[in-house]
């Protein structure tokens with residue numbers, strides 16, 4: 053079997069300019085190591101020495117929180133990962149996409165969260181600033197156009213989290229207007245007593261938003277368990293299997309990645325089955 057291209061999802065920060073109700077980013081009290089470029093360098097060195105790393109193939113996906121609101125910290129992550137030979141992608145709410153333009157040549161993919169085309173629904177979801185300001189869909193399209201002009205090979209992926217406010221929406225028109233090459237649909241994970249959505253609501257959204265020409269990845273709650281290589285803002289691996297996150301004993305800037313991976317309940321087979329579905333779908337997640 054062809055070697056899997058692994059993806060490390062580093063949630064560099066918990067801070068965000070939005071406040072979605074279902075946000076997983078709940079690490080407010082954690083020390084964020086991207087404040088310290090030396091720790092960033094040590095973490096990326098350890099990752100690049102892992103048995104899972106392959107230069108030019110292993111992807112570092114930068115997640116949050118919202119990384120683009122702190123470019124002072126984000127730039128060393130981008131530059132160091134690039135120099136180590138990581139393929140780079142980022143997941144963002146899109147509100148500060150313009151900040152990425154000077155570095156966008158280093159990225160293969162930008163994933164943008166779009167849950168709803170309705171400003172009203174976005175406010176209900178919390179996908180807005182504290183003052184209730186939302187980014188309209190036409191503003192997003194203009195920002196994406198500017199990114200594409202700076203890196204024509206860039207893949208634009210849209211992620212939607214199906215939740216209590218958008219399960220009845222058809223977003224296919226929006227996906228077409230923004231020129232999404234990939235689409236990922238995630239089911240809101242039950243979290244902090246919130247039960248998420250019903251099976252019927254989930255199926256309804258999938259029926260409304262499937263399109264044969266769109267490369268779509270669908271992730272129900274079970275698919276998202278034990279199958280991501282996720283790194284918390286403090287540099288520890290974490291897993292989302294139970295009601296609470298489980299963490300590795302040390303941060304990746306302190307100890308070799310393989311030693312810490314061994315501690316985690318990481319399901320390599322589930323990971324491979326997700327990433328080896330087809331060449332088309334490879335590298336399509338997060």
Ligand code: SF4
Nearest residue numbers: 068070072075117145
């Ligand atoms: S935009 Fe993303 S990181 Fe920010 S609050 Fe919403 S889900 Fe969380």
